Amino acid sequence: MTVNEQILEEITACEKLLIGIGEEWKAEEMPDIGSLYEKMAGLIKNKDFFIVTTVTDGEILKSSLEQSRLVAPCGNETWRQCSKSCSKDIWEPGEIPQEVCPHCGAPLTGNTIEAEEYIEEGYLPQWKAYTTWLAGTLNKKLLVLELGVGFKTPTVIRWPFEKSVSLNNKAHMYRIHGKFAQLPETVKGKADAVLESSTEFFRKL
Ligand SMILES: [Zn+2]
Structure with a gap:
């Protein structure tokens, strides 16, 4: 099975789906980013998901993704x-x-x-929704997709995601990044690194 097939199967099988979106998804680098968000909306509809993004261009807010299930802690x-x-x-x-x-x-x-x-008042209500949702993922089959998150603001997605995965025995993570796909020891056996641009990867998914 290819990684793509594996991810699609895990999206279907998971109970909770956590998605992190980072630097690689900036609209300035990806003029057709809107089509990727629409693709995502189609792939994860009917799933119990939450999306955390560090991208601040506001493009995700224009998409058909359920806005009550996303938070942009770095603003908009x-x-x-x-x-x-x-x-x-x-x-x-x-x-x-x-x-x-x-x-x-x-x-x-x-x-x-x-x-x-x-x-920070702009994102705090959604941050509260996110932490409540995240608390409900413990002991659930959690799939984590981390897409293009590097080290610009690792305290928002990268490090907390690693922690969530290490704490949940039913968690599995894919870290997809063109340069920084490396994984720490703490998630060994529970995470896969894909060293490829996450937007290119997602386009082919
Ligand atoms: Zn003023």
Whole structure:
């Protein structure tokens, strides 16, 4: 059986499906990223899944993936915040067409970790949903697909995913990355590394 066939079979068989999406999925590197998200939506529909992404371009929010099952802890450029962080307000795209903070007059900026003072309230409700969901994966057949997550912000996906896999005896992980597919000892026997661009891999899945 090829890795592709194996993954498809495990998607069908798992009770819980955790997906991590990282740097390789940035729209600037992948103009047709929307089609990959639609492919994902088709592959995992009807599954009990959760997606964590560190990508901040907001493309995933435009997809048909169930938005209540995803969290973007590094934020989202299409949501706007005050560049001086004078308030915790976050505005939807186009809500403030002038792109100026209505409270202090400072320019607006993307609500992401790149902001001088990142207003984390944007993702916290979904983060809570994620941690609750994750707590429910213990003792369940958990499949983890980590797609293109490198070392830019390893505390968000990479290291916590390794921990979740090491704690769950029914977990299995695929780490797919063009450069950084290596696995630590802690997940030995429970994880497979695929040294290939995760977007290319996913396109062929
Ligand atoms: Zn302001």
